[in-house]
Amino acid sequence: MSDTPAQLDRSATIEDVASQASVSMATVSRALRGLPNVAPDTRLKVLEVAKKLNYRADPHASRLAAGKTFSVGMAVPQLGRWYFSQVISGARDAFAAAGYDLLLFALGSGAERARFIHEWAVLEKRVDGLLLVDLRLDPDELEAVRTARTKVVSVGDQYEGFPSVTVDNKAAASVAVRHLINLGHETIGYIGDGPGPLPFSVPNDRRAGWEQALREANLVPLADLEASGGFTVEGGHRAMTQLLTARTRPTAVFVCSDEMAMGAVKAVREHGLRVPQDISVIGFDDHDLSEIIDLTTIRQPVVDSGRVAGQLLIDAIAGDTSAPHHVLPTELVLRKTTGPYGGRAD
Amino acid sequence: MSDTPAQLDRSATIEDVASQASVSMATVSRALRGLPNVAPDTRLKVLEVAKKLNYRADPHASRLAAGKTFSVGMAVPQLGRWYFSQVISGARDAFAAAGYDLLLFALGSGAERARFIHEWAVLEKRVDGLLLVDLRLDPDELEAVRTARTKVVSVGDQYEGFPSVTVDNKAAASVAVRHLINLGHETIGYIGDGPGPLPFSVPNDRRAGWEQALREANLVPLADLEASGGFTVEGGHRAMTQLLTARTRPTAVFVCSDEMAMGAVKAVREHGLRVPQDISVIGFDDHDLSEIIDLTTIRQPVVDSGRVAGQLLIDAIAGDTSAPHHVLPTELVLRKTTGPYGGRAD
DNA sequence: CTGAAAGCGCTTACAG
DNA sequence: CTGAAAGCGCTTACAG
Numbered sequence: 092m093s094d095t096p097a098q099l100d101r102s103a104t105i106e107d108v109a110s111q112a113s114v115s116m117a118t119v120s121r122a123l124r125g126l127p128n129v130a131p132d133t134r135l136k137v138l139e140v141a142k143k144l145n146y147r148a149d150p151h152a153s154r155l156a157a158g159k160t161f162s163v164g165m166a167v168p169q170l171g172r173w174y175f176s177q178v179i180s181g182a183r184d185a186f187a188a189a190g191y192d193l194l195l196f197a198l199g200s201g202a203e204r205a206r207f208i209h210e211w212a213v214l215e216k217r218v219d220g221l222l223l224v225d226l227r228l229d230p231d232e233l234e235a236v237r238t239a240r241t242k243v244v245s246v247g248d249q250y251e252g253f254p255s256v257t258v259d260n261k262a263a264a265s266v267a268v269r270h271l272i273n274l275g276h277e278t279i280g281y282i283g284d285g286p287g288p289l290p291f292s293v294p295n296d297r298r299a300g301w302e303q304a305l306r307e308a309n310l311v312p313l314a315d316l317e318a319s320g321g322f323t324v325e326g327g328h329r330a331m332t333q334l335l336t337a338r339t340r341p342t343a344v345f346v347c348s349d350e351m352a353m354g355a356v357k358a359v360r361e362h363g364l365r366v367p368q369d370i371s372v373i374g375f376d377d378h379d380l381s382e383i384i385d386l387t388t389i390r391q392p393v394v395d396s397g398r399v400a401g402q403l404l405i406d407a408i409a410g411d412t413s414a415p416h417h418v419l420p421t422e423l424v425l426r427k428t429t430g431p432y433g434g435r436a437d
Numbered sequence: 438m439s440d441t442p443a444q445l446d447r448s449a450t451i452e453d454v455a456s457q458a459s460v461s462m463a464t465v466s467r468a469l470r471g472l473p474n475v476a477p478d479t480r481l482k483v484l485e486v487a488k489k490l491n492y493r494a495d496p497h498a499s500r501l502a503a504g505k506t507f508s509v510g511m512a513v514p515q516l517g518r519w520y521f522s523q524v525i526s527g528a529r530d531a532f533a534a535a536g537y538d539l540l541l542f543a544l545g546s547g548a549e550r551a552r553f554i555h556e557w558a559v560l561e562k563r564v565d566g567l568l569l570v571d572l573r574l575d576p577d578e579l580e581a582v583r584t585a586r587t588k589v590v591s592v593g594d595q596y597e598g599f600p601s602v603t604v605d606n607k608a609a610a611s612v613a614v615r616h617l618i619n620l621g622h623e624t625i626g627y628i629g630d631g632p633g634p635l636p637f638s639v640p641n642d643r644r645a646g647w648e649q650a651l652r653e654a655n656l657v658p659l660a661d662l663e664a665s666g667g668f669t670v671e672g673g674h675r676a677m678t679q680l681l682t683a684r685t686r687p688t689a690v691f692v693c694s695d696e697m698a699m700g701a702v703k704a705v706r707e708h709g710l711r712v713p714q715d716i717s718v719i720g721f722d723d724h725d726l727s728e729i730i731d732l733t734t735i736r737q738p739v740v741d742s743g744r745v746a747g748q749l750l751i752d753a754i755a756g757d758t759s760a761p762h763h764v765l766p767t768e769l770v771l772r773k774t775t776g777p778y779g780g781r782a783d
Numbered sequence: 784c785t786g787a788a789a790g791c792g793c794t795t796a797c798a799g
Numbered sequence: 800c801t802g803a804a805a806g807c808g809c810t811t812a813c814a815g
Binding site for chain 2: 791792793794795
Binding site for chain 2: 170173213324
């Protein structure tokens with residue numbers, strides 16, 4: 092009982108297993124990883140000893156020797172926002188099922204984003220694949236990503252060269268706006284995000300869908316009818332307040348996310364107006380709480396996006412070189428924040 | 438142009454830097470990590486070459502040689518739920534500021550939880566520290582964790598032996614219930630979670646606070662007044678429906694989370710009753726959307742819990758051996774889902 | 784089917 | 800202040 096306790100605590104190495112099983116380390120390695128060319132008896136013996144010693148290969152040593160990390164990275168613009176937490180949740184399911192660990196990156200600030208791109212070289216050593224969520228890539232970055240050894244899958248944006256998972260934002264937005272048009276609305280606002288420096292497709296495409304639906308109905312997408320909400324509850328509140336005090340006040344508004352839509356509904360009510368009798372509001376997402384608030388919205392399968400993208404990444408790592416673009420379905424969910432133009436309470 | 442292109446793509450090793458800077462690999466290693474005993478000129482030269490070659494030490498090789506991973510792990514019961522996503526967000530901030538990468542684990546199912554505990558030995562090789570969120574540890578597990586080499590910090594539960602971040606759930610719940618008592622309510626329900634097999638303190642403590650506040654006011658915590666909502670929106674809805682149809686119907690309910698409270702409010706309304714005129718509801722958390730819904734609640738600093746816990750873990754890894762128990766403040770936030778007993782609309 | 788040896792890319796005493 | 804050498808714990812050709 093001199094210095095053995097420390098010994099007990101120390102986890103077993105492949106050498107320990109090899110010596111106890113009376114085989115070479117090479118054989119242990121092969122046996123444990125299910126490689127061929129190991130006699131059944133030998134394999135059994137190794138497995139038994141490994142189990143007894145609770146042996147697990149040191150992941151860092153494995154990576155160094157073999158090049159595989161059995162980890163994947165995932166980068167989101169921000170944690171703690173509903174959409175991203177759902178995508179992460181779905182992706183995690185796929186990774187866990189495949190036995191991959193998840194390294195999570197949040198690229199909130201420009202500095203963090205720059206560092207992430209800059210550290211790509213280290214990243215490649217840490218992960219076998221990378222899931223990029225709403226990370227707008229400029230042409231140079233795109234080229235770098237395309238030629239990287241690490242497999243990449245994108246959620247939210249579609250790029251040539253690697254797989255992606257998106258929804259048809261333009262079409263879905265058109266559906267939302269046509270719903271409002273069918274209710275008799277002619278002055279229909281839009282709350283999204285200001286145009287960014289990079290072609291982030293999500294708000295741009297939804298705005299395009301809004302504009303197209305209006306034009307097809309011979310309505311005019313006036314500048315006064317647009318506001319930016321930054322995809323937050325407070326931003327939606329602010330944006331709606333702005334629309335309510337503009338020269339041309341809308342009778343209905345299409346909002347790019349449910350969280351912004353909830354802020355918008357509150358702004359309408361604070362203004363002494365009723366939803367939907369005075370102003371209709373339709374969101375986008377189908378947030379967990381949208382049903383509670385009776386928010387009409389465009390549902391998109393957020394958790395599934397993550398799950399599908401995660402699986403695509405696992406497939407790519409496994410050697411699948413196809414680069415499919417999955418476009419998931421959306422659906423208009425009618426609830427109680429939209430109603431006929433000039434409609435009264437039912 | 439025969440086989441050089443591949444060469445270009447390959448990232449630089451410490452050997453490349455050493456040879457270009459005309460020093461040994463040992464010197465490069467020391468210079469880059471800011472260790473003493475490097476001549477200023479030498480350091481400068483190494484830094485320059487490293488920058489030119491965009492060199493980063495291979496993390497796996499470093500770990501293997503030095504034992505540090507510069508990664509931390511974080512385990513939550515579930516992703517995609519508001520509370521956990523906020524805690525993760527806060528912790529991530531602390532980790533990122535300290536330069537640590539984050540390995541994320543979700544322990545949804547019992548099988549995943551068991552595997553997580555069982556794989557502790559591998560985990561210890563992958564991370565320098567572990568943040569455990571609402572992971573109920575039984576005595577054996579606790580002992581294993583305490584003696585582990587890896588540093589551990591707990592959020593939500595307090596254990597002897599390592600740091601933790603919690604709120605005073607019992608006291609906070611009492612505040613909530615006394616608020617209802619002060620409004621004149623005498624039949625006050627409780628929506629929480631059924632007692633689990635392990636002493637998960639959060640719902641137990643809140644229930645204790647409910648019971649204590651009632652007893653202090655000479656009210657009786659009838660079994661009929663309790664229901665389990667599983668911390669989900671739908672669960673809250675179901676639990677409230679149960680309370681509404683029980684023999685003793687409460688005039689006010691204390692709910693253990695805002696998400697459950699939102700489900701509860703909806704259930705009340707679907708029952709043809711008004712909130713708060715017929716039934717008062719108070720939640721717990723101060724969810725992002727609670728203000729939108731005008732939900733009265735107990736605010737707890739969720740993001741801060743994560744941030745503080747993350748920093749405690751960083752400190753512990755850095756060698757801080759104190760094991761402080763941080764108890765963060767809570768606050769009653771009065772909004773519009775609670776009102777006087779028998780009160781009319783204002 | 785199995786083993787001895789080299790090597791993955793670093794860091795750490797140890798000498799100087 | 801600097802370098803040569805050993806070693807971290809695996810995996811991978813290569814022989815046999």
